[in-house]
Amino acid sequence: MLSIQASWVEMEYENQYQQAQSSKYDCLLFDLDDTLYPLSSGLAIECRKNIEDYMAQKLCIEDSKIPDMCNLLYKTYGTTMAGLKAIGYDFNYDEYHSFVHGRLPYENLRPEPVLRSLLLSLPLRKVIFTNADEVHAAKALSRLGLEDCFESVISFETLNPTHKSTNSDDEDYNGSSRSTTTPSTEIFDIVGHFSQPDAVSELPKTPIVCKPSEDAIERALKIAKINPQRTMFFDDSIRNIQSGKRVGLHTVLVGTSQRTKGADYALESIHNIREALLDLWETHEKPENVMYSSKVAIETYVTA
């Protein structure tokens, strides 16, 4: 009699679990920088310094103009790199990435065993979506000890696959000695543009595909075969979260407990991921809270 009851509970649990799986989420989509590790690691500040150094040393931009340019390009185009390309600077993408990321203090990133086991315990697809290049993503994930937690990484190269071959055809693709500067007459004056409020509609377009553009997010979802309605998207950037919301993703703003427009949840730290997935977790934990005879059966379902 007891065994029949236990089987019934097992079936009930299985139904609940499958329901949670089919009706809520089947994928978790994560930004990398300042999302899977905290802003306090200092990588973001160093990255910004390196970008400014690149603009001064490689693109020969006047020091006094750099901070304003940086801010405007980032705000307008998603990344400073996308903005620099839009306004007419020509440079090698790999060279830019290795300059900007190559000297980052990766030693500040520590292994995250708790986060690792948390992620591995979740029976959902897990995908990284970063504007950074694949070398940076691999280095950072490896330092965090999370390199085996994700089925794939959508990086700069994933969304911008043609740039490498286009540039290498007629330029010094691997060379670093030649100047990468484009004559200043061809450069669009973005600071001047924004000092004239009437001229906003004539901004040049960027060839780079990156967050927070909705097109970039949609392309990423398509490439990774992700259904936004069944996906939870984690990012520390409010504008990325808002774009994510517009394309139908469930959204979690990371790095603050203050929920803002477009964010379904807000988490001070990614370690609190359980808060965002509470419904799913409750379903997992329910059978352990009721009288239940076969814990082994639960574990089988959870890890399946």
Ligand SMILES: [Mg+2]
């Ligand atoms: Mg980020």
